[in-house]
Amino acid sequence: xxxxxxxxxxxxxxxxxxxxxxxxxxxxxxxxxxxxxxxxxxxxxxxxxxxxxxxxxxxxxxxxxxxxxxxxxxxxxxxxxxxxxxxxxxxxxxxxxxxxxxxxxxxxxxxxxxxxxxxxxxxxxxxxxxxxxxxxxxxxxxxxxxxxxxxxxxxxxxxxxxxxxxxxxxxxxxxxxxxxxxxxxxxxxxxxxxxxxxxxxxxxxxxxxxxxxxxxxxxxxxxxxxxxxxxxxxxxxxxxxxxxxxxxxxxxxxxxxxxxxxxxxxxxxxxxxxxxxxxxxxxxxxxxxxxxxxxxxxxxxxxxxxxxxxxxxxxxx
Amino acid sequence: xxxxxxxxxxxxxxxxxxxxxxxxxxxxxxxxxxxxxxxxxxxxxxxxxxxxxxxxxxxxxxxxxxxxxxxxxxxxxxxxxxxxxxxxxxxxxxxxxxxxxxxxxxxxxxxxxxxxxxxxxxxxxxxxxxxxxxxxxxxxxxxxxxxxxxxxxxxxxxxxxxxxxxxxxxxxxxxxxxxxxxxxxxxxxxxxxxxxxxxxxxxxxxxxxxxxxxxxxxxxxxxxxxxxxxxxxxxxxxxxxxxxxxxxxxxxxxxxxxxxxxxxxxxxxxxxxxxxxxxxxxxxxxxxxxxxxxxxxxxxxxxxxxxxxxxxxxxxxxxxxxx
Numbered sequence: 001x002x003x004x005x006x007x008x009x010x011x012x013x014x015x016x017x018x019x020x021x022x023x024x025x026x027x028x029x030x031x032x033x034x035x036x037x038x039x040x041x042x043x044x045x046x047x048x049x050x051x052x053x054x055x056x057x058x059x060x061x062x063x064x065x066x067x068x069x070x071x072x073x074x075x076x077x078x079x080x081x082x083x084x085x086x087x088x089x090x091x092x093x094x095x096x097x098x099x100x101x102x103x104x105x106x107x108x109x110x111x112x113x114x115x116x117x118x119x120x121x122x123x124x125x126x127x128x129x130x131x132x133x134x135x136x137x138x139x140x141x142x143x144x145x146x147x148x149x150x151x152x153x154x155x156x157x158x159x160x161x162x163x164x165x166x167x168x169x170x171x172x173x174x175x176x177x178x179x180x181x182x183x184x185x186x187x188x189x190x191x192x193x194x195x196x197x198x199x200x201x202x203x204x205x206x207x208x209x210x211x212x213x214x215x216x217x218x219x220x221x222x223x224x225x226x227x228x229x230x231x232x233x234x235x236x237x238x239x240x241x242x243x244x245x246x247x248x249x250x251x252x253x254x255x256x257x258x259x260x261x262x263x264x265x266x267x268x269x270x271x272x273x274x275x276x277x278x279x280x281x282x283x284x285x286x287x288x289x290x291x292x293x294x295x296x297x298x299x300x301x302x303x304x305x306x307x308x309x310x311x312x313x314x315x316x317x
Numbered sequence: 318x319x320x321x322x323x324x325x326x327x328x329x330x331x332x333x334x335x336x337x338x339x340x341x342x343x344x345x346x347x348x349x350x351x352x353x354x355x356x357x358x359x360x361x362x363x364x365x366x367x368x369x370x371x372x373x374x375x376x377x378x379x380x381x382x383x384x385x386x387x388x389x390x391x392x393x394x395x396x397x398x399x400x401x402x403x404x405x406x407x408x409x410x411x412x413x414x415x416x417x418x419x420x421x422x423x424x425x426x427x428x429x430x431x432x433x434x435x436x437x438x439x440x441x442x443x444x445x446x447x448x449x450x451x452x453x454x455x456x457x458x459x460x461x462x463x464x465x466x467x468x469x470x471x472x473x474x475x476x477x478x479x480x481x482x483x484x485x486x487x488x489x490x491x492x493x494x495x496x497x498x499x500x501x502x503x504x505x506x507x508x509x510x511x512x513x514x515x516x517x518x519x520x521x522x523x524x525x526x527x528x529x530x531x532x533x534x535x536x537x538x539x540x541x542x543x544x545x546x547x548x549x550x551x552x553x554x555x556x557x558x559x560x561x562x563x564x565x566x567x568x569x570x571x572x573x574x575x576x577x578x579x580x581x582x583x584x585x586x587x588x589x590x591x592x593x594x595x596x597x598x599x600x601x602x603x604x605x606x607x608x609x610x611x612x613x614x615x616x617x618x619x620x621x622x623x624x625x626x627x628x629x630x631x632x633x634x635x636x637x638x639x640x
Binding site: 057086090091092093094098099102106107108109110111112113114115116117118120121123125127139140142143144146147150155208247301304305306308311312313 | 320342373374376378379380381382383384385386387389390391392406409410413414418419420421422423424425426427449458459481482483511556558560570599
């Protein structure tokens, strides 16, 4: 990686971190709705997507709600989504970022279908889907990964194993020693990486993307860490989690870890850190101001996009 | 015109639409090498290749989920569910994604998925090969549903579904797959969604049905000749629903019997009855009656004839209205 790439990766991590931290504040201020926190997941999200080209697709779960930022999607769009405003809808084809998937693992077959569909057309393009450890218990995960494997589709499945599905620990989720082991059942490579090491995640994703492009089919990447924040703003983990362990995790958070690496390599100065953070904070400040200035949505939007060609009685209520 | 069975007409529609539009794909379990368990997809793999008529792993939800991704890649997938009740795992994708994704993109992306499946009983099959699940599908937002009763409509409605910009589910009445024979236009043939068909004109009672219950109503009308003149309305499309044709018939006859195989409670007959009550109550000369399946699991086949609405049950309902 070049110096500028290493710094761009840092910029993306800081942008994601800032988005997340500001969102928790905005939620507490009543400015956005319930919000799924991704604090300390930035290494996975920025690292894995750094291996993609612009014509590759990203399939986020709600944990990756802001992942469009790495493609230049306006933070306003994502904030609108969390404000329950229809301006939070986007065109997946504009960013090659699918809509945020709320029901667990159900977007895994979408990624398989997109990757397979691109391949059938003779077009380039890899699909990268993100999901959590709990998702690997879902049928949709199994069906989607199996289908991608059978079709030799250029897909990369990134499992964010933060070891908690809301309050359910990983040992209550699976008897498998690792989630990466599940890849063997599909006849595809499974890789386990440190989910707080952005360069390790990037390297695993780069190999997987290269293999997919070369016709080698899908890869399952398990990025391991430990959830160091609540599942969402409505969650109180003190009821089920070991808070001492959480404190320990927070002390090793991934943005600071990468920052230390860049400083040691002589690539990052205090001035640069301050400027990257300020850019991200300015972006968020402008974004929240913009979404709050937007007019309330027209109730007509109840109907506008329910169908392309709506049935005549759709408005009977 | 060629005389075809209903399932041959389905096959004809698929051949015609795959030839017309290179973006149309057929996927399902056993649709390729075997040509479908009912032969609905016969010949497609040989003619269009294994990349246009695709044998899928056994996973109904995964298959429908993959169809969402295929749409994102520019395809128009036609997904076969092998049997009615085998489609239930796919309701997850249908409800959470297929019917909502266009909306979720603010109308910027289309998901022109067609799902087709044989449905209904009467074929002496094991459990869960006989269901009439149309209510589940009509109730899902963003979905259209059509059910043909004749070979010509089977071809025309399926072609309309494939060309429709929204997701459409076609239920094919397997009981009459090979017994319904009729003239089918050759080449491209479209029956627009949302237009009911007057299968038979009459003056005294309106029988409203779809799918395999249309011929049952027609036979009941035959049996009642001399007692009552029955009009048979084949609604063909549950959503969009042609309310005007139903209401015009009710205005003419003032008496209504609605017939479907699905269980009674919240069956589609309840919706039709409610629409008639809201919009035509002063046209009625008696209660709106329903002849339906029962609120029980679809039975073992040795007693299925007691479950599926029969000519006798339909005729009895009509006699009650004209007494």
